[in-house]
Every structure is written in structure tokens, then in C-alpha cells.
Amino acid sequence: MLKSELLLFALNDMDDSDLESTRKRLGYKIGGAAGHLAKKRIITFALAAALILGLGTAAYALGWFGFSSRLAPAPAPSADLELSPEFGDPSDHHYLSYSGAMGSNTMKASLEWQDYYKAWWESEEAQNHTNQDDLAFIAAHPEWKSYYDIYSACTEDMMEKLFALSEQYGVRLHDSATTPENDAQFHQLAGIGPFILREEGEFEFQCYIVYEDGSFHGFGFLPFGEEGYPFTFVRSRKNVLDPTVQELYGSEQYEEWQYTTATGALVNIASWDWSHPENGKSLTWVFYENEDTMITVFGTTPLGQESCEAFADSFDFVEAGK
């Protein structure tokens, strides 16, 4: 390549904040614009990738309460999907609710919202929906701005559906979300003290959303050896519709067991040596619940049961569940 061509490639990795600043000045907007995209093709990519990751993993499922109780069967997606048989069964597709176990009203509401939301995405209305439509919706209903931000509800019909689900299942909707500016504000909004049981400076944690009832989502890094492993920590009250319903493939790939943490909390651990076995990593979930709160933690850990349990021991679930 000529130097000028090389320069175009070398320019690619510029500072994120500079690129963001320039993007804004150019008026290249993000958010809300659903274009005419071949969504089925994308979903096919995603599903194929998920299934490929599951290949070759020896696995079994115990079906204890815990992981299994948090999963609900989801419809087989991507009707146009064509997979080689060795990719496995694409029907191993589940929803996971942060705020309710199988059969609970919160989970029912979550699943119905999820189905509705996905159907909307497949609709012609979604294909024609633009950023301007979002802006018009918010301008007409400023009182629904928080629902737009939290649930991505961008039409009057979507809002009606949210309200109907709330009434039918007796679940609340989150109506306020705050990004804490610092740890002190996070602890104040969430109403809990420190809950990560590692030495100060040994870990990182950043809460990025606290809802009006103290439910929160955050992420951080925990050290195993010299490497920091990323994790996500979600606390959700049980009577509320959490906007983030997870979809999972390969639930049968997980090993699951119960464990009492160093601080005496009974948790369920589910782990899958999935992500990059050649790098010695697993994807690990830890579940805890009490009367009114569910906690879900997931992240990568080194391979092996001991590492998964050390991961669980890194958190004071009783404090976080207050």
C-alpha cells in the first residue's frame, strides 16, 4: 500500500473521546433509529456464534433450583436458520429473568414483555421507525421519557402494553434510573454498604444504574492471579419488571451446584467452560435470593470449581441483598 492508504488504516484507532466529540459536532446521531436491516441475518450470525461456542463441551445438567428455576423456555428463534447438525439443537434457547423465578408473576410479565418487544422488532412498524419518530414520541409524552430510557418503549402501544402488564401481574415498573457519580452516592442510593470482599485497590466496581427501589446493575474486575476478570452484578427486587431479560443458549452445557459462601450465604453456581477453553476460562453465574431480592452475578473465571467458588466468596450477598 502507499503511505497515504496506510495512513487511513493507522487513523482507525484514535482516542474514543476525540471521536465522540467529532461525531457530535458532525451531528451523527446515535439512538433510536431502526433502519431497514436484515435482522434475521444478524440473528442467524448471533445464534450460530453462540452454538459454535458450545461445541465439544462435555456437559450435564442437574436441574436443581437456582439456574434452572431462573430459566424459561424461549421459542426457537430464527426460523430461516440453517445449521449443520453438529452445531447442536438450536431449541436449547431460554430466557433468564433477573427479577423472578419460574412461575412468578415477575417472570411471567418479563416473558410477555420480551415476546411483545421481539414481535415489535419483527414488525413492519419497527422497520419504518426512525430516530425522528422517537423524538416525536418523547415530545408528545415527556412524562414517559423515563420508560423510553429504561424499557426502550418508543410508541404509545408499547407504553400501553407495559402498563397492562404491570396491572395484570401486579408488578411495578421502574420509573427512575440514576447513574451514580461516585461510590458514596451508589451506596446511599442502593442502601447498602461495601459488599465486595477483596482488599481495597484489589478490585474495581462501577455501578452504572440504580433504580428508584435500590435495584442496580454494575460491573467490575476481580483478580485471579495476575489477571483481572470482568463480572456483572445485578440486584433486582422481586416485584418489579427488570428491563433486561437475558436470552441464553446452551443451558444444558452448564454444571450447577449449591455452595455456602465464606460469609454464610447459600448460593447456586452455574458454570460453563465455554468462552475460550484454550485460555482457561469459564463463564460463571452465581445466584442468591432472599424474601424480596434476587442477585445475579456473572463473569469469566479461571476453569474449575474452586475458582467458581472463590468468585462467589468475593461477594457479601447478605449485605448486597439488604
Add this chain to the structure above:
Amino acid sequence: MDDKQIVDLYWARSERAIEETEHKFGSYCRTVSYNILANTADAEECVNDTWLKAWNSMPTHRPSLLAPYLGKLTRWLSLTRLRENNSLRRGGGELPLILDELAETLDSGEDTEQELEVRELNRELRRLVEALGKDEKDVFLSRYWYMASVKEIAEKTGFSESKVKTMLHRTRKKLLSQLKEEGLC
């Protein structure tokens, strides 16, 4: 939906991650790609490929800002698409003009095989951009990262087209001088 929530969806291998990404960043990434390819169908394919790259990179990546993360993937894929077709100089939109501008400053007329130079060039480009004032920086990145036309940059920044051209010329000269100092040119 917040960027970090979307990243969580990727980490949980949720298809909704793709939907939310498309919803939030689809038009932006299409603009980045179209500015390079000037072809709607090709840009669409590059954006699809961007979602696949994003799906395969999270985990293990956890970008804090998705717009630049996805924008870089899209831009790289779009440029690579042209390079593989050996058509960088026949690319659409502003690309041939942009390459001419850079060639005036940089090219000696000989091909370079030093692909490894990308990293060194990137280091120098970052140093250059860091030292620029905000207006110069925005104009430079608008032209050479976002591949916007001089006319568009003038409209968005409020500068005249001749001022934009002058600013770009000065920045290219600074770049040339810096690259010479470092023995990269």
C-alpha cells in the same frame, strides 16, 4: 438502553444485544460505512459484519463507549473491503479525494510493504491529534476519520470551505514534519 446494559446482553449471549445495538447504533455505523463505500448495499453488509465482530468480541472485551468501538469496527471493515478489492483509489464518495490529499503530502510514488508501520503511524497520529486545538482536531477527524466532505465539515463547524481546506493543509504539513522527524516518511 445504556451502553453498559447492551454490553451485558452481549456477555449473556443474548440476541437482544444485536437488536439493541442495531436500534441505537445502526444509522451511525451505516453513515460511517457509506462515507467510505458510497454504496448502500455494501455499507449494509459491512454493518452486518460489524455486529458479528461485536458479537464475537464481547466477551472478552467490555467497551465503555460503544459508539467509537463499533465505529472503529465498521470503518476498518469498510476500508478492508475496498483494499481487498484493490479499489481503495476507486472507492466511493470522498475517498479518492482524501487519498489524493494525503498522497500530495506523503507519497513518494513507491509502494510500501510495511504493514507493520500502521502501529507506528497510529502512535504519531495520536500524538499529532492530541496536540491540536479542538477546532483543528474536529476538522481533521471529520475529514480523515469520518470521511466527511469539505462542504459538510464547513456546514457543521460553521467555518468557510476555504478555511476548512486551509486548516486541513496546515495539519497535513504538521503531520509530514512529524513523520519526517521520526523517520517514518
